[in-house]
Amino acid sequence: MAERALLATRKGLFELTRQGDGWEPGRPHFPGDPVSAVLHDARDGTLYAALNLGHFGAKLHRRDAGSDAWTEVAVPVYPPKPEGLDDPLDWSLKQIWTLAAGGPDQPGVLWAGTLPGGLFRSADRGASWQLVESLWHAPERTQWFGGGYDTPGIHSICVDPRDSNSVLVAVSCGGTWLTTDGGATWQLRTKGMAARYMPPELAEQGAVQDPHRVVRCAGVPDVLWCQHHNGIWRSRDNAATWEEIAAPLSTFGFAVAVHPQDGDTAWFVPAVADQQRVPVEAALAVNRTSDGGASFVTQRHGLPQQHCYDLVYRHCLAIAADGRSLLMASTTGGVWFSGDSGEHWHALAARFPLVYYATFVDN
Template sequence: MTTVYAALRDRLLVYTNDDDAADGTDADTSGRTATRLEGHDLECVAASPDRPERVFVGTFEDGLFRTRHAESEPTDCEFERLETDFVSDAVTALAISPHDPDVVYAGTEPSRVYRSTDGGDSWTKLSGLTDLPSADEWSFPPRPHTHHVRWLEVDPFDRERLYVGVEAGAFVLSTDGGESWTGRPEGSRRDNHTLAVHPDREGRVYTAAGDGYAVSDDGGESWSHPQNGLEHTYCWGLAVDPGDPDSVIVSSASGASTAHTAERAESYVYRRAGDEPWDRLENRGLPTGEGVVRAVFDTTGEDGVVYAVTNRGLYASEDFGDSWTELDVYWESGLETQAPRGVVVLAK
């Protein structure tokens, strides 16, 4: 069974497919869809394949939610609001450690990072992030008086190594579990939207940022900027092929308004393999171009399998973007005006 949690602006869609194929992308694309947290302003979603019944959702005004208890069917899940003492109720980023599913990280607006070691029951603030020299320059253009943690990632080879994308202003890393921080290492992007790592490539970190794509091979200490063929450099969504750490997909646009605003949307999807130039993926079954906001992606751990959510629906690929299948999700007409906030795919 494959379960997809798609966080849209004002609801969480929970889609399940009972197909025997673990990736859920065979010819039978039918499934069940449920709507949760309708009316909340969603920001992010996270879940671990090691604890698939426990799903976290961050909202902008209502704090952090977690599934109440295990259900036999994911579409039957209910959510409860967690009591936290975060700096605000704006939870803008979530990450679950690949080393221990009970270790969860949350980022907020204004930029703070918190850690739970008991699956979200209690939280500890990781201090010092805003003491970095560059913090006075951090600013989010729509709300220039503040900024937030847009993405969190835990290194799959080192449980103490954390990567943080601050929107907008810095890539930040910690080598000691958040006891201390290093901001803006050499060549790092400033407007990081999505970070990724790969379980088969130690030291590899990827970022899709408003100021372009970048990749590191030394755990974020330094960065290179392979841009050849990437005609739209306001990057947002990012996925790496589980079977090939050198095969990457990004969604991108010419700027923020064409990435996020449905009325002006014009976004594209690019793929890069090894050292080859970026290839724009068009006419592959995944809508791109005029009227389409930037996609968000997730993978299942199966080689070549990737899922995408745009304002047009939910799509899956078994060949890492060569072809896409639209999944049978009830997509109300109003959803075409929304830019998706995040997606998590769990397959078993």
């Protein structure tokens, strides 16, 4: 059972420690600063925190295992945009939206997904970064556009535990992309998805899909789950094809978690689409499937069921390595823990700032 967890919030990074059946937050790291992403690298115990300091730009800090000190490291840097290029995007880093560790056979390798849509790779624990130019220069990138943000962004990075050179990334709005050669080449993998905000004749176009979040089952790596802007999709063939899944209350939302060993078990947090973005009937709920989406159980025990307007962002539903412990956090600072696969939820007493990212520290 996980003993620590991390919350990246609008006003600092909080480290939670288990105390009996509850969780206690320590004093925040980077108090007052927006922390857009956090990563615990289980390969060596290092923590990484990405900050979004507005006028002062994006920053990245690293804390080595056993240390209390944070060290500022490099951030991804975009190359100058060629003169005369027909590209409306500003080629400069707006935000580090997600961080992911490379495979166990790639010590020091990190991946960063950013706004405005660039994927970066580091081979030296964040001391330097290189833009993955093969994806950035893909012809389809000209079709990408912003969803919740004004510019496209990469928010999901799924490294295949069987092969560290096989990585799937998801873009809002730009579809899901797979490399099997470490980033040298990429394939757009969205067959079966539908973007119903587009004209009907363009709804199945791959590079305009808006996958809100994609997660991979570590124990069954060919299984991927996607919470899309227009529904829930599942792949059983490493994103070669996707099948749409029906669910109760609503199939709109942002967050998804998959059991680390059981690809048939996944959790979603339904919300009201599209402009409202609040829980259905102002009552927070979690939908869990244990049979690959054939059926769902709606879980409410311990969650607020009246006057609740908490939205759970895409990185705010975390599952621990034990497959039973779940952590959920919201835009209004609510945080809930479940130790029994979501059957019962327990609210943390503390009220936090808006939460961007939640994760367990699995040793």
